Structures are given as structure tokens and as C-alpha cells.
Amino acid sequence: MITIKGLSKSYGNLRVLENVSTEINKGEVISIIGPSGCGKSTFLRCINLLERPTGGEITIDGQNILSRNADVSKLRQKMGMVFQSFNLFSHLMIIENIMLAPVSLLKVPRKQAYEEGMKYLEMVGLGAKAIAFPDELSGGQKQRAAIARTLAMQPEIVLFDEPTSALDPTMVSEVQAVIRKLAADGLTMMIVTHEMKFARDVSSRVFYMDEKGIYEDGSPAQSLIYPKNRGPGLL
Template sequence: MISIQHLKKAYPNVTPFFDVNVEIEKGEVISIIGPSGTGKSTLLRCLNLLETPTAGEIIVDGETITKKGADISAVRRKMGMVFQSFNLFSHLTVIENIMLGPVDLLKLSRQEAYDEGMRLLATVGLAEKALNYPDELSGGQKQRVAIARALAMKPEIILFDEPTSALDPTMVGEVLAVIRSLAQEGLTMMIVTHEMKFARDVSTRVLYMDEGGIYEDGPPEQIFDAPRRERTRVFVKRLKTFEREIESPTFDFIEVSTGIEEFGRKQLLSLRQINNLQLVFEELCVQTLLGRGGEALPLRFSASVSELDGSCEAAIFYSGPSFDPFTEQANELSVRMVLGLTKEHAWSGDSGNHITLIL
């Protein structure tokens, strides 16, 4: 349905993304997540040409809409967009806001547009507000009207640009409920959102944007439960992270150990958790891995604390040949000490050595 190839958007002082590549099939519900400034909203605005891409191609139903001379109006009729700030006309009633596009652009009669508008208002639970003006509605009601207005244009896909970000928390649920019902009807949607639970529940697919493009792409179960890439994991688990790169056997051990302590205190870890992190670093990194000589260098140690549940992890990435200290000949006493501190542990030899420990 939509093919995005090597898409780039650059402004004079910043480039939100420089190589976005993704295929979107009919009926998919795609949530786009990621840190601020990674171009999530800009990507949606490029899709319906509210922003002109700097480079790359967008192909919709076999037509390259980024080429010179493309029919922008036709593109926008295919893609309804729901903005953060509603963008309703304050001088028109709710039903008049919804009728405007179908009458002017789809050339429906006023009666046809009215009938369809009332049906859509009933769908979003606002039929009784048809003759009200936008200023008489709550934020959640305004956003539901905006959704009905987008649907009135009979789009093939709807783009939602953080549809709940401007709402009071008490109003978020009513908008998300409408979007969930649309998803169940098989409507193709792309949703930029910071509502992680909603993204997990409603999506058939999740795109995590970072480092200038689509950093990770997968079903919600993968992205939220078993992300394959480190930045995704840090983001979805809302991790606060301490990290040090060790490049020499004569590194400053005291600075790293003190850094772990300061990080732990800042994240309100218990003294026991802090001591455990320090012991993992000393026994596994220093005694076991660096004790094998310089082949494990460079070595990276990180400690992470989740803002969601306070869980604490340690991760170690190191160089050299594949070496699993938990099963191969190693400093047995140090390994046993570490295992006594951890709830779970895992080693991976894919793309270098990687140890993960749950404390």
C-alpha cells in the first residue's frame, strides 16, 4: 500500500531522519514510538506532503507521490490526518466541521454529508453534540470530532500525530477507545504515540525510530517484551543507565566503582543493590574477563534501572573470541559469587560477547 524508500528530511539546523525505509500493508495498525526529536511526527507530515521530503521516495498504491507534478490533493484525500491540536474551525458547529470536506472536496450533497457526519458522530459517541461549537467541548470530545472529520473523507489510511498529547489525563481514555474500535474494523492506521500500553494493545506492528531512521521494526510482543536492539530496550523499559567503556587494563577502577555508587544513589537503589552492582563489575569484569589478559578489551559495562518497576540490570559487552564465563573454564569463585547475586543471567555470542544479569 505504502512504500517508503531512503526518505530524508533535513532542516537548516537539524536532520530528524536521513534514511527511513519501510513497507506498510493495507489493514496494518502501526504505532511509531521513540525519543523526542527522532522525526516521528515529521515522518507523518511527509507522508501526506505537509512537509516536503529532502530526498527519497514515497509510493502509494504504485504511484510515486514525491515526484514533481504529483497530485497533492489526491494524496491528502487518501490519507486522513488527526493532529495534536484538533484544528477545528471555531466558527462552525461540530456537524459543519465534519461536512465541510465532503461537500467541498468529495462533492457530496449537503444532505449526504450531513447523514454521513451524523453516523460518524454516533460512532465516536458524540451525536448529541452535533450542533455545539468546538469551544463548548472538552479536549477529548474535540479530538473525537477531529477523528470523525478525518473519517468523513473516506481515507484509505489515517495518520494520528500524538492524538492524546494535548489532553488532560482523564480524557485520554475516551480517545484511545475510539482508535481501538477503528483498529478492530480493519482501518489502516499509523499512530505516533507516547502511550506505550496503548501501542502494545492496539498495534499489529511497532516502529521504533532512532539514529536517523527505523531503528527496530516488529510486532508489539517483540518490541516491548524482547527488543533485539539496545536503544529500543532502554526506551521501552524506561531505563536510566550508567555506562563505562574500559579500553586498558590500567583503567581507573576507583572512578568506575564510585560512579556506580553515585548512579545507584541517584536512582534510589538500596545499599545492597549498589553493592551488588559493584561486586558484579569487580568479580565478572575485572577478575574474570580482564583476568584473561587484554583479549576482552575494549569492554563496556552498563547498569540500568527501570522507572516502571525499579528492576535493576547489568550488561557487559566485550571483545575477543567467544567466551561464556558461566560454562567455560573461568575464575570459578568470582563466577559463583556473581551467580549468588543475580536472579537471572544470560550470555550471547552473537556479534561479540554479551552478558545480561538481572539483579
């Protein structure tokens, strides 16, 4: 589904990613762990072109997304992104936040966008909050609304960048439960997380990143418990 070859990214003289290659297959749930500042967010942001890689190739469904004639907005629609900080529009009701992109980008009729949006809100347990404003929601509810908004664009893959690290501990599990459900439904996901137990339980594969690249790529047991390329396991 996604093939990454020799991916590099520098900010000025700072080389964050160097010659990273991997493949992501449909239906995989990949957790990305690793120390702060090693380039996990940069890696996700290169995949959905929020950052322009300095070198290498990224192919999605056979299309090189870094080529000059790639249709970037179409490619972005295939990839949903969920951020640590929710990024909901505070002046719009929750259901309006969810309808916005389907109506404006996909030209879905408002009524249909509403009905589909409600379906996603119910899926994340927020059917009753459709006409609330983001400020009226808890952090965990906001993040679940942000996930519903991402799903409403029917992405082929969803990239999560530390979706629970801005939340109080009591709210972490409700957001993780939604992600687990999506994993059980077969959605392809990449999840940057510091939650080792969650990574172990939800993922089919775990990447351990450190300076400039991926040092472990294997099952949760391989990457977390008996890593080949670094010190003792993390669990």
C-alpha cells in the same frame, strides 16, 4: 499500500531522517514511539506531504507521490491526519466542521454530507453534540469530533500525531477507545504515541524511532519487550 525507500528530510543543516525505508500494508496498525525530537512528526508529515522530503521515494498504491506530476490533493484525500491540537474551526458547529471537506473538496451534496457526518459522530459517541461549537466540548470530545471529521473523507489510511497527549488523563481512554474500535474495523493507521500500553494493545507493528530513523520494526513484543537494536525494553 505505502512503500518508503531511502526517505531523507533535513531542515537546513539538521538531518532529521536519513535513508528510512519501510512498507505499510493495508489493515496494519503501526504505533511509532521514540524520544522527543527524533523525527516522528516529521516522518508522518513527509508521508502526507505536509513536509517535502529532501530525498527518497514514497509510493502510494503504486504512484510515486514525490514525482512532479503527482496529484497531491488527490493523494492527501487518501490520507487523514489527526493532530494533538484537534484543529477544529471554532466558528463552525461540530457537524459543519465534519461536512466542510466532503462538501467543498469531494462535492458531496449537503444533505448526504450531513447524514454521513452524523453517522461518524454517532460512531465516536457524539451524536448529541452535532450542533455544539468546539468551545462547548471537552478536550476528549473535541478529539473524537476531529477523528469523525477525518473519517468523513473516507481515507485509506489515518495518521495520528500524539492524539491524546493534549488531553487530561481522564479523557485519554475515551479517545483511545475510538481508535481501538477503528483498529478492530480494519482501518489502516499510523499512530505516534507515548502511551506504551496503548501501543502494545492496539498495534500490529511498532516502530521505535531514534536519531534519523527507525531502529526497531516488529510486533509489539519485539519492539517493546525484546528489542534487537537498543537497550532494555520499555514496558
